[in-house]
Amino acid sequence: MRMLTAAMLLATVSVSATAADTSMLNKIVDQAMNHGEVVENTAYLTDRIGGRLTNSPAMRAAEKWTQDKFRAWGLKNVHAEPFDFGRGWWIESASAKMIAPRPILLRSIPVAWTPATTGTISAPVIVAPISDEDHFDEWRGKLQGKIVLVSYPEDPADATDAAFRRYESSDISAMDTYEQPTTNQDGLKRRVKRRAFPMKLDAFLKAEGAIAWARMAYRNDGLVHGTGYAYGVGETPSLPGVEIAAEDYRRLARLAKTGPVTLELNSNVHFDDSDTNAYNIFAEIPGTDPKAGYVMAGAHLDSWVAADGAADNAAGSAVVMEAARILSSLGVKPKRTIRFALWSGEEQGLHGSLAYIDRHLAKRPAAVGEMAAAGRYGALYNYPVTPLPGFKDLIAYFNMDNGGGKLRGVYAEGNFAAVPVLKDWFGPLSSLGASSVVAAPTSGTDHVGMAAIGLPAFQFIQDPLDYDSTVHHSAVDTFDHLRPQDLRQAAAVMASVLLSAADSDKVIPRNVLPTQPKDSNPFEYDNPEED
């Protein structure tokens, strides 16, 4: 009897909480869809502030503006939390022109954190595809006084897939398969190489007397990106580097096959070392039960600068802000604290969210040797994990960083046992098209570090729109590639889920605290045929 009474009591509380939430969910949706500010705030971050490279003046403006907004909306504990990062860098103006055999302006962008040209420089080009140290010998003695075209001018692929799409139900069902979480060694190696190799290349080119280098954009149709990773103090390369649109680069390469080609570069870029810390921005709605822990939603506020960082990730940032605004304006009093996070340094290796882990959640052995070149990311899969006191307080983290598309549900990120609880929280959102819960893990953004240490950290499923095909990191990552109704829906979903999670009596089962996994194939040999 007593046991029954206790169970009944719990059931009563649960029903009561659910009833309250359900009414509040209607208010949230009304706020998001009919009285929202997410569209205007996304436009402010993109059109007015523009691309927000970590530690650039534009990112500093965004850090200030977002805090001002949170405070104006009545959020609590609004603050910026520093972490060491590196140099600020920004483009004042830049151009690349072919001046011989005929004059044309090329579509181009300076590679992030490469130095300025000394005014306008011009020189003959040489096409010297170099993607590895093994290639240096072939070009030794041939680069003096040249602008070196370092990319292989690969032919374009046939664009046989639609650029823009939304998920069918079957696409989402296909994601609901359990995959053994891996330590993603490929991603790790790629990040090691993308920081380490450019420095070796710069030293080689400098030693050979080259005066600048250019690479080919990895997308076609005139798009440029400008991503670069030499952001550390003391890591700045010697030579200016520029990315040229694929069509323009291939034309240079073809012309250079049959005659001299002269390029003129002007890269009027600036470094800013006034503060080498980057900053994560936080805001909260305090919970009524100080011992109940917190739930958190986050998105990275930093971006690349070929355009305005709209889908990647003003959209996610503005949706996190809008969820905060909605819940604050509705005066919710959740049991758990709801924390809103805007990360910095994501584009250079998840720095903001990993710095948050280091400070609040858990320690891991530092990256050593080659891995150190991947920055904080190099320690991502270092074990054992040593939880900090705050480890237990994080009840759930939701990340938004897959563009501006409508939210369709959530990835359980390999936390198999979390699925029923997530279904409970996302269930009411089925008429918003956002109730899918799938087991699959995802990678490449700010929940990854938390998931890697067994914390309940999840990414939203989003309609892709033209994120992967066209806008991700590119010169058309602009506001107009977003869809206003999708942003409003995302804010409604995020606010609803945060409130459900903050009030829920259910607890997400923790994943195992990972240790170094065994080799997946203990019988493997090295294959000398593989690169």
Next chain:
Amino acid sequence: MRMLTAAMLLATVSVSATAADTSMLNKIVDQAMNHGEVVENTAYLTDRIGGRLTNSPAMRAAEKWTQDKFRAWGLKNVHAEPFDFGRGWWIESASAKMIAPRPILLRSIPVAWTPATTGTISAPVIVAPISDEDHFDEWRGKLQGKIVLVSYPEDPADATDAAFRRYESSDISAMDTYEQPTTNQDGLKRRVKRRAFPMKLDAFLKAEGAIAWARMAYRNDGLVHGTGYAYGVGETPSLPGVEIAAEDYRRLARLAKTGPVTLELNSNVHFDDSDTNAYNIFAEIPGTDPKAGYVMAGAHLDSWVAADGAADNAAGSAVVMEAARILSSLGVKPKRTIRFALWSGEEQGLHGSLAYIDRHLAKRPAAVGEMAAAGRYGALYNYPVTPLPGFKDLIAYFNMDNGGGKLRGVYAEGNFAAVPVLKDWFGPLSSLGASSVVAAPTSGTDHVGMAAIGLPAFQFIQDPLDYDSTVHHSAVDTFDHLRPQDLRQAAAVMASVLLSAADSDKVIPRNVLPTQPKDSNPFEYDNPEED
């Protein structure tokens, strides 16, 4: 007996000719695929010469280079045939920058045949969508000193179709339906308006004290086009006009909704009135029978200048040249003359091919009144047609102007009775994928004028690739969007078909000599709801 003998003699000749052709077809394919120059020549026209606006210095260079090539290959009667056109115009350099609220370089291009800015100009923008004279009143008194954004900043559509595709057999089968040829009044009205309205707009903007205007690119993803039609002597507008990429234009428009926006333009363009004639280029392989008439293949050599005019239409031009080179190098002795034509002024209204008709094929009543604003195109469907002596000599014309994609066969262009003969000529090309003959008519290029007066003028069916979606008239109409094997195949097909047609004993049945058609719906009323 005598009759039988005559028929047998004819049959013998025919079989003998067919046998000779078939052997020659293998040589043609070998020349095209294994020893061809079409790829190098397309690259020369695009990479080295670049965009070839009618009467521009680059077009003049192309006119000379193509004739030099024809002569070097041993073609006969190589010459340039003048027709009156208008001014030369070219871009030395140009830029558009937003300077407030923040500085960014925009993707832009001066609109063809608009005047230069006086150095660098800057002014506040006003978004004043004007697409018709009816809209002038709304903006009167508001444009003084402004750069006027004249396009409505329409939201982008979802890009749910693949950019690149090849035809399935079913796509081609669907084209094989007879359609009543029309006098294409919609196309005619569009052409009238695209020449006449910009002049009225320019006069209005000038009278209102605006200093320049900008329009939005009609494609997304940063592409610009720069098409313009005020090419006539005495038609040059007063104000500089610029096309701005859709993403950049929409950003300007959004910002202008909530604050001042300042634009800086520099349009360093030049007019060249040294010769207001445009020139079609011709070359021939003379026929052995002077009374047998001629067959002809053609493509327009002129292009727009946002890029290099590769798919539109260096590809077609280089394939026509390559067919000439192949047939000349193989020493063919066709019964009929084979003429190769490279048209000019196509992009401004099929001027070159229509001038050819006026001079060699037939007379039509001149365009009058409003229709005169469409240039020669305005007389396209004026009847009655009065054949010139050369009318009967044109046995067949084949046009290539649907990009660089593989040839798949031919449109019979509504000449229903021509299908069996075309099948005879294209039949041997089935293993090259080019033997489809379909009845449907096509529009918008240089065979149209001939087809409109009942001549046997046909366009090739081509795999679309990314022609319509991406490259047509755009800033990425570059060589690398072509496919080398497709160009080689096209040259093989064109040379084969020309030779078959030049030697054929079959004659294409002429279409009827058109007269003014009856209204398709004699019971129609004007609907006042329609625009």
